[in-house]
Amino acid sequence: MSLDSAPAIVAVTLVTLATLTIGTWGLRFSRTTSDFYVASRSVRPGLNASAIGGEYLSAASFLGIAGLVFVSGAEMLWYPIGWTAGYLVLLTLVAAPLRRSGAYTLPDFAEERLASRGVRRLCSLLVVSIGWLYLLPQLQGAGITLELVAGAPRWVGPVLVGTVVLVSVFSGGMRSITFVQAFQYWLKLTALLVPVGVLVAVWAGDGAPRPADLGLAWSLPMGTEGSTGLYATYSLIAATFLGTMGLPHVGVRFYTNPDGRAARRTTLVVLALLGAFYLLPPVLGLLGRVYAATPASADTLILELPRLMLPGWAGDALTGLVCAGAFAAFLSTSSGLAIAVSGVLSQDVVVPMLRRRGSPFGGVAAFRIASLVAVLVPVAGALLTPSVGVARGVALAFALAAATFCPLLILGIWWRRLTAYGAGAGLVTGLVTTGTAVVVTIGGWRTGSWVDVALTQPALWAVPLSFTVMIVVSLATASHVPAHTTRLLVRLHTPEPKIEPAATPALQR
Amino acid sequence: MTEPQRVRVTGPPRRRPAVRRVDIDEDTHLGEIYLGSLMRAQLSIAVRTLALLVVGVGSLPLLFWLLPGLARTAPFGVPLPWLLLGVLVYPFLFLLGRFYLRGAERNEDSYADLLKSDDEAP
Numbered sequence: 034m035s036l037d038s039a040p041a042i043v044a045v046t047l048v049t050l051a052t053l054t055i056g057t058w059g060l061r062f063s064r065t066t067s068d069f070y071v072a073s074r075s076v077r078p079g080l081n082a083s084a085i086g087g088e089y090l091s092a093a094s095f096l097g098i099a100g101l102v103f104v105s106g107a108e109m110l111w112y113p114i115g116w117t118a119g120y121l122v123l124l125t126l127v128a129a130p131l132r133r134s135g136a137y138t139l140p141d142f143a144e145e146r147l148a149s150r151g152v153r154r155l156c157s158l159l160v161v162s163i164g165w166l167y168l169l170p171q172l173q174g175a176g177i178t179l180e181l182v183a184g185a186p187r188w189v190g191p192v193l194v195g196t197v198v199l200v201s202v203f204s205g206g207m208r209s210i211t212f213v214q215a216f217q218y219w220l221k222l223t224a225l226l227v228p229v230g231v232l233v234a235v236w237a238g239d240g241a242p243r244p245a246d247l248g249l250a251w252s253l254p255m256g257t258e259g260s261t262g263l264y265a266t267y268s269l270i271a272a273t274f275l276g277t278m279g280l281p282h283v284g285v286r287f288y289t290n291p292d293g294r295a296a297r298r299t300t301l302v303v304l305a306l307l308g309a310f311y312l313l314p315p316v317l318g319l320l321g322r323v324y325a326a327t328p329a330s331a332d333t334l335i336l337e338l339p340r341l342m343l344p345g346w347a348g349d350a351l352t353g354l355v356c357a358g359a360f361a362a363f364l365s366t367s368s369g370l371a372i373a374v375s376g377v378l379s380q381d382v383v384v385p386m387l388r389r390r391g392s393p394f395g396g397v398a399a400f401r402i403a404s405l406v407a408v409l410v411p412v413a414g415a416l417l418t419p420s421v422g423v424a425r426g427v428a429l430a431f432a433l434a435a436a437t438f439c440p441l442l443i444l445g446i447w448w449r450r451l452t453a454y455g456a457g458a459g460l461v462t463g464l465v466t467t468g469t470a471v472v473v474t475i476g477g478w479r480t481g482s483w484v485d486v487a488l489t490q491p492a493l494w495a496v497p498l499s500f501t502v503m504i505v506v507s508l509a510t511a512s513h514v515p516a517h518t519t520r521l522l523v524r525l526h527t528p529e530p531k532i533e534p535a536a537t538p539a540l541q542r
Numbered sequence: 543m544t545e546p547q548r549v550r551v552t553g554p555p556r557r558r559p560a561v562r563r564v565d566i567d568e569d570t571h572l573g574e575i576y577l578g579s580l581m582r583a584q585l586s587i588a589v590r591t592l593a594l595l596v597v598g599v600g601s602l603p604l605l606f607w608l609l610p611g612l613a614r615t616a617p618f619g620v621p622l623p624w625l626l627l628g629v630l631v632y633p634f635l636f637l638l639g640r641f642y643l644r645g646a647e648r649n650e651d652s653y654a655d656l657l658k659s660d661d662e663a664p
Binding site: 110111114117120121124125126263266297298300304307308309311312315447519523526527 | 574581584591592595600623624627633638640643646
């Protein structure tokens with residue numbers, strides 16, 4: 034460990050302490066099972082939007098985008114655009130009805146809508162798969178960051194993030210995590226805004242040099258390889274625009290709104306918060322080009338840039354700040370995912386198991402046992418599998434969500450003729466197609482033909498396929514449309530009376 | 543000296559009366575019609591918003607693919623792709639969101655009014 038690593042170690046320690054302190058402070062408000070799962074559905078739009086922003090801006094947003102723009106140029110701007118536009122699609126098609134469904138989680142929604150235990154179990158499996166797939170790059174990013182800035186071995190990052198997440202989830206559940214994540218949005222914004230401001234001033238002071246000739250390819254907003262690049266761009270657009278609604282940590286956040294209108298207003302504030310944040314990373318990518326940075330990997334560009342442009346204590350201080358933001362990104366997204374995965378694991382695995390054994394433990398204890406599993410498995414995975422790059426790894430999770438939960442949510446909310454058979458067939462199709470793509474991409478198998486592109490960016494063909502299967506099978510099993518469909522759709526689409534009737538928790542089933 | 547008698551001053555009720563869901567909760571024919579009209583209105587505002595998204599943002603890769611020369615233009619000294627994709631797209635997404643929010647809340651208000659007038663009818 035050298036003197037160089039001092040600012041980073043200070044920053045990481047401070048973020049960790051702040052997270053644990055706020056999490057423990059929030060514990061005083063967490064008393065019931067409902068607090069643990071959905072913060073008792075009472076979070077105001079402003080606070081909730083900050084929390085959503087804090088949770089959603091992951092390592093991929095904080096570290097990944099600047100690095101990708103630095104390496105590949107304008108086509109990579111589609112990542113942040115897709116991550117923001119995904120919220121617009123969520124707002125228009127899903128936000129208010131999903132909140133009004135009154136369910137705790139996506140599996141709850143599926144069971145309520147389709148009256149099928151089978152579809153419910155399938156959805157639980159998907160929530161856990163998507164959550165773990167999304168957690169993997171976060172934890173690996175933490176490993177890379179701590180290795181670079183503090184000279185720590187690769188395993189320290191995943192283990193540290195896993196431990197902090199576990200402690201805060203364990204102690205406070207959803208209620209306390211809401212405060213933690215709202216704090217982390219503003220920390221992340223500051224941790225990019227200040228370096229961008231200072232470094233742009235440095236750049237202007239140097240006489241605003243233009244980057245060395247970048248070539249046209251770097252400025253083209255779709256790939257360079259002709260129609261393959263165009264396909265990859267549109268596939269990324271499909272995955273991100275449609276996948277956001279199916280991410281487990283995004284869905285669970287909507288249940289913490291007081292009602293459907295609040296869910297919509299929260300989403301609009303989120304659009305503003307995300308837009309403000311995503312203006313910043315590409316600037317750092319461009320500055321990297323101007324100053325001809327040679328980062329260890331694309332994901333570490335913004336950690337190395339301040340010292341490259343600004344020697345001395347100022348560069349150290351900025352590095353520390355960026356490091357704090359990056360760590361906040363690992364912690365917040367990982368906590369959100371851990372909560373979502375734990376919620377599903379505890380409802381569908383731990384509680385039934387405890388009940389079968391006649392255990393006296395209740396909901397909160399089950400939630401804690403589940404969170405242990407939810408965190409340990411991806412930490413082990415992060416230590417054992419090779420990294421595919423933070424942003425690309427996350428893109429795979431988006432593709433999986435887009436090919437499974439997107440059709441389920443859209444057809445479930447807007448189409449009366451959806452049946453459990455149709456939904457199940459469509460979910461399995463999406464899981465098999467994008468699951469294969471994920472395994473092939475992470476495994477690193479290549480054929481050297483167009484198949485590679487189709488498999489690393491599967492959304493453009495996999496999502497329409499899932500929709501088609503879901504619709505065709507539903508029409509073929511039309512006699513199985515659940516009897517309560519109209520009544521349920523009335524509830525999803527009508528504004529709620531101003532005074533909410535007591536929530537009906539799914540746990541009572 | 544006689545004190546004026548105290549009176550309680552009240553305004554018109556602030557809270558909109560609760561939407562009556564009892565009838566439509568039953569699978570009545572009327573419920574189907576009400577639900578159908580609300581769902582159509584909500585779907586229509588959603589689809590209009592998403593159509594603007596596809597035209598305004600989704601068309602960009604195709605546009606630059608068909609007209610690669612566009613990428614060389616640089617209004618205000620910023621290359622056009624960077625200006626569009628790095629900056630202008632975010633206010634555009636927010637405005638689309640606001641456009642949708644207003645439309646959807648208007649639909650819900652007129653739906654609530656419809657049920658209310660239905661309640662008041664004898």
